[in-house]
Amino acid sequence: MALNNFANLKSSIANWLGRSDLTNEITDFVALAEQDFNSKLANTGYNKMINLATLSVNDEIEALPSGFLGVASIYIDGSKKNALQYVSPETAFSMYGGSLVGQPEVYTIIGDNIHFYPMPDSTYSVKMYYYKKFDTLVNDTDTND
Numbered sequence: 001m002a003l004n005n006f007a008n009l010k011s012s013i014a015n016w017l018g019r020s021d022l023t024n025e026i027t028d029f030v031a032l033a034e035q036d037f038n039s040k041l042a043n044t045g046y047n048k049m050i051n052l053a054t055l056s057v058n059d060e061i062e063a064l065p066s067g068f069l070g071v072a073s074i075y076i077d078g079s080k081k082n083a084l085q086y087v088s089p090e091t092a093f094s095m096y097g098g099s100l101v102g103q104p105e106v107y108t109i110i111g112d113n114i115h116f117y118p119m120p121d122s123t124y125s126v127k128m129y130y131y132k133k134f135d136t137l138v139n140d141t142d143t144n145d
Contacts, residue, residue, distance in 0.1 A: 006030075007140035030137060037134065051132040057104065058123040061113050069131040074107065077125045084116070084126070092117050 003009050010026045017026075050072050053065045076082040085106045087095070092108040092115060100118035104126075108115050116126075135142075 004143060005140065006137040006142045009137070010140075034134060034136060049131045049134070050129050053128045053130060055114075055126040055128060056123055057116055057126045058120050060117070060119045061115050064109070064112050064114055065130065065132070067132040067135075068112075069133050071107075071109075072129040072131060074126065074128040076104065077127045087117075089115075 003012055009030065013026050013029065014020075014023055049069070051065070054077075055062055071086065074084045076084065082103070082105075084104060087106045087108055089108045089110055092106060095106070096117035096119075101121040102118045104116035104118065104120055104124065106117050108117075114128075137143075
């Protein structure tokens with residue numbers, strides 16, 4: 001059987017299990033496996049998970065892209081590409097305290113947002129290569145190609 005979509009995957013799992021009492025739990029099994037794959041593959045630097053986001057940064061806080069798992073690389077895109085360094089939230093607050101403005105040098109992540117310090121003094125084009133989780137299989141015709 002070809003495992004080319006979610007319906008065929010569920011059918012194959014059901015056949016492999018050989019237990020009809022677990023048929024309703026197969027979707028949960030797949031969701032748990034997806035979560036495990038996402039975390040393990042992102043931690044190994046699996047390149048198919050890397051996506052590019054171009055951010056127009058003119059404020060301290062920007063929303064992270066959907067499916068964000070972690071930063072692979074981030075820099076200000078200009079005539080000279082300036083890499084941004086990650087710092088912990090505590091370090092960012094103690095170093096910059098919200099009162100300094102200028103070209104961002106560091107970033108931190110809090111919840112679903114990325115914070116830039118010092119606070120931008122103008123609009124900067126920021127390129128961020130990030131690990132994105134695989135799309136969740138929901139419908140029987142879904143694939144992860």
